[in-house]
Amino acid sequence: MGVQGLTTYVESNRNFLQDVRFRDSRLVIDGCSLYFRLYFNYGFDQQHGGDYDAFACFLNEFLSALETCNIKPYVVLDGGMDPSDKKFATLRQRLQSRIKEADSICHGRNGSVLPILVRKVFLQVLNQRGIPLVQCPAEADWEIACLARQWNCPVLTNDSDFYIFDLPAGYLPLHFFQWTNLNGKASQRYIPSRCYTTNNLCRCFGGMNRELLPLCAVLTGNDYGAPKETETLLALADVSALGRGGGRGRGKAPVSRVEGILIWLSSFPNVTEALKEVSRLMDGAAGAGRRGQGGGLSSKLLAAMQEYNIKAQSPLAPWFSEGTLAPRGKTSGLAQLPECLSLAAARGQLSPLALDAFVMQRVLLIPQVENSKLASSHCSSRPIRQAVYGILLQKAENTASPASEYDRLDLNLSKKQVEPVILWNHIHLGGLSQVNTLRLGVLFEVLGVTQSALAPVPLHLQLAVAVTGFWLREATPAPSQPLLQALVIGMIYGELTSNNQPGRGFLSALDRQRVRSGERRRVDVGAAHCLSQWQSCLWSALCLNQLLLVPLPEPNISCNEKKKKSFLLRLFSGTLVHGLFRYLKGGWPVESLLPGGSLSGQLCFCLLDAVKDCSLKANPSSFGSGKKNRGRGRRGRGGRGGRGWSRGGGRGSEEINNRFALLMSEEEEEEAD
Numbered sequence: 001m002g003v004q005g006l007t008t009y010v011e012s013n014r015n016f017l018q019d020v021r022f023r024d025s026r027l028v029i030d031g032c033s034l035y036f037r038l039y040f041n042y043g044f045d046q047q048h049g050g051d052y053d054a055f056a057c058f059l060n061e062f063l064s065a066l067e068t069c070n071i072k073p074y075v076v077l078d079g080g081m082d083p084s085d086k087k088f089a090t091l092r093q094r095l096q097s098r099i100k101e102a103d104s105i106c107h108g109r110n111g112s113v114l115p116i117l118v119r120k121v122f123l124q125v126l127n128q129r130g131i132p133l134v135q136c137p138a139e140a141d142w143e144i145a146c147l148a149r150q151w152n153c154p155v156l157t158n159d160s161d162f163y164i165f166d167l168p169a170g171y172l173p174l175h176f177f178q179w180t181n182l183n184g185k186a187s188q189r190y191i192p193s194r195c196y197t198t199n200n201l202c203r204c205f206g207g208m209n210r211e212l213l214p215l216c217a218v219l220t221g222n223d224y225g226a227p228k229e230t231e232t233l234l235a236l237a238d239v240s241a242l243g244r245g246g247g248r249g250r251g252k253a254p255v256s257r258v259e260g261i262l263i264w265l266s267s268f269p270n271v272t273e274a275l276k277e278v279s280r281l282m283d284g285a286a287g288a289g290r291r292g293q294g295g296g297l298s299s300k301l302l303a304a305m306q307e308y309n310i311k312a313q314s315p316l317a318p319w320f321s322e323g324t325l326a327p328r329g330k331t332s333g334l335a336q337l338p339e340c341l342s343l344a345a346a347r348g349q350l351s352p353l354a355l356d357a358f359v360m361q362r363v364l365l366i367p368q369v370e371n372s373k374l375a376s377s378h379c380s381s382r383p384i385r386q387a388v389y390g391i392l393l394q395k396a397e398n399t400a401s402p403a404s405e406y407d408r409l410d411l412n413l414s415k416k417q418v419e420p421v422i423l424w425n426h427i428h429l430g431g432l433s434q435v436n437t438l439r440l441g442v443l444f445e446v447l448g449v450t451q452s453a454l455a456p457v458p459l460h461l462q463l464a465v466a467v468t469g470f471w472l473r474e475a476t477p478a479p480s481q482p483l484l485q486a487l488v489i490g491m492i493y494g495e496l497t498s499n500n501q502p503g504r505g506f507l508s509a510l511d512r513q514r515v516r517s518g519e520r521r522r523v524d525v526g527a528a529h530c531l532s533q534w535q536s537c538l539w540s541a542l543c544l545n546q547l548l549l550v551p552l553p554e555p556n557i558s559c560n561e562k563k564k565k566s567f568l569l570r571l572f573s574g575t576l577v578h579g580l581f582r583y584l585k586g587g588w589p590v591e592s593l594l595p596g597g598s599l600s601g602q603l604c605f606c607l608l609d610a611v612k613d614c615s616l617k618a619n620p621s622s623f624g625s626g627k628k629n630r631g632r633g634r635r636g637r638g639g640r641g642g643r644g645w646s647r648g649g650g651r652g653s654e655e656i657n658n659r660f661a662l663l664m665s666e667e668e669e670e671e672a673d
Helices: 008-013 031-041 052-068 090-105 118-129 141-151 198-205 208-221 230-237 239-245 257-265 269-286 293-308 317-322 337-348 352-360 382-392 437-445 459-474 481-497 507-513 525-547 574-587 599-616 652-671
Strands: 016-021 027-031 071-077 133-135 155-157 171-173 192-197 362-366 394-396 405-409 414-418 557-560 565-568
Touching: 008 257, 008 525, 016 118, 016 171, 016 198, 027 031, 027 141, 027 257, 031 052, 031 071, 031 118, 031 155, 052 118, 071 141, 071 414, 071 437, 090 405, 090 414, 141 155, 141 293, 141 317, 198 208, 208 257, 208 269, 208 293, 230 239, 230 257, 230 269, 230 481, 239 257, 269 293, 352 362, 352 382, 352 525, 382 394, 382 405, 382 414, 382 437, 437 459, 437 525, 459 481, 459 599, 481 507, 481 525, 481 574, 481 599, 507 574, 525 574
Parallel strands: 027 071, 027 155, 071 133, 155 171, 362 405
Antiparallel strands: 016 192, 171 192, 405 414, 557 565
């Protein structure tokens, strides 16, 4: 949520915040606020699809800073949309704005668009570090506030609603949380910060009743909107002129609408008296023949205030202490989910897209930096999402409700009805506990690959390779050979940097090709559009894989227990892949980056072979697009033969996996030396 103008007002008045040395405490973290803040405020790439490796390293630094100060984080994330639909208009407006910002970035202008897989990387890092987390069914503000109140610890977020919630231990705005500037002796390190409490605010308004603050939020306007009669009420109360009469402003007009409302509310001892005044003003304005309008507005305001009415006992506390979910009422949209999926959702292992599709039968697709003159990048991945909808929305053996997708059409937000696809074996929610081979078969069918095509690929890369083969068939315009090569080399780079020190061997040569910060405004729009399609395919496939209870392992964070060192399997770095594409498009062969005789070069060509097989050996079913033998006969789109696409014939599964194991062990030995 968010209260209009409240952050600016509070942060401009030092009396509302006090300096603290934060350490030795629990900390409830608004996960969505955190990853947005870390990504946008520290200059990570947006133009080229995101630098997930750099973001993961930075997030690890943040978590290490908390650990150094003996701060125990508990991360709470938003899930799907609010099922009440009160906020849907606001969500649509934000999505429209992001479409325009993505286009602005694409043309070298300013804008802010979060790369599509940032949330996934965020969750992977938290899981690898063992950070307790929970994903709420919908927006998490209320649950965060209840948990912080029960535990008597502060909240870390960037959400102005937390200036309204009455939290005994206060709210730490991310803007003032100086985690990169630790202070204190070695055994007593702390994070300099500023803490807000409702007591501080109310003290500055003559000790006003804290219970009036939710009324201030509703009158000011939050993400749920305000009753349409509110503007009339504020005009009748003459809020804008309150300071001129010798009130808190000492003869001066209030500096903001927020301050005027606070001054007005501070004249009432409690909510009841304030609402009586609302009724009196509105009834007086309506005239004798229209009495009762004021009472109607009072009722609306009182109902809207309940969003800030937090409980002493948090529904999340049992999850963090025992790993159990609070029971959901029969009216909850997620009540009908099987237990295995309910637990997956709470762990953040079921995406908001799946939650929205199940509860609301609609999804909001995340805008990306792409060519706005072409179809949305999400069009290429629609067959994958159709399978997701088919599983989630199936009513009878061969029927399922359609889903609505909100996506870009040119530069406008557009709604499209998407028909779910029922899979060949009619897998449904109740059958998700079937043996893994059946769920794996569903995933292979949707991606149009065969098990034999993936057999040579290391297990943790099979999903990425299968998605890349799918992308070659579905992307429009067709991905070029240099772009595919750049994408695969980027995967190899990610595998090896996890076990190699920067600046050594061929990794240093690859790093030199990276798009530098001074060049970021110059975007190859064609490459950006194609790679956005690949990211959309991976994003949708990760959602399907999670819904199927992960029949294929996700390309994620792993931990080398022997060396007690964690590392990220860095699947994609936008600035690197764009830079490699620029180099290869200039006519340089792959061998100039990865010598063909090296183990890294062999792995690269083996992966290229596997991608080609996945793009050509599609399942002959007509799933998704109504085409038969998808992938066959389309060699010209994805696999243009020739030098650099592959090297030699197929290789056995045992051979490539042995080579991969040898490659990784050699890098570890070099690092140890």
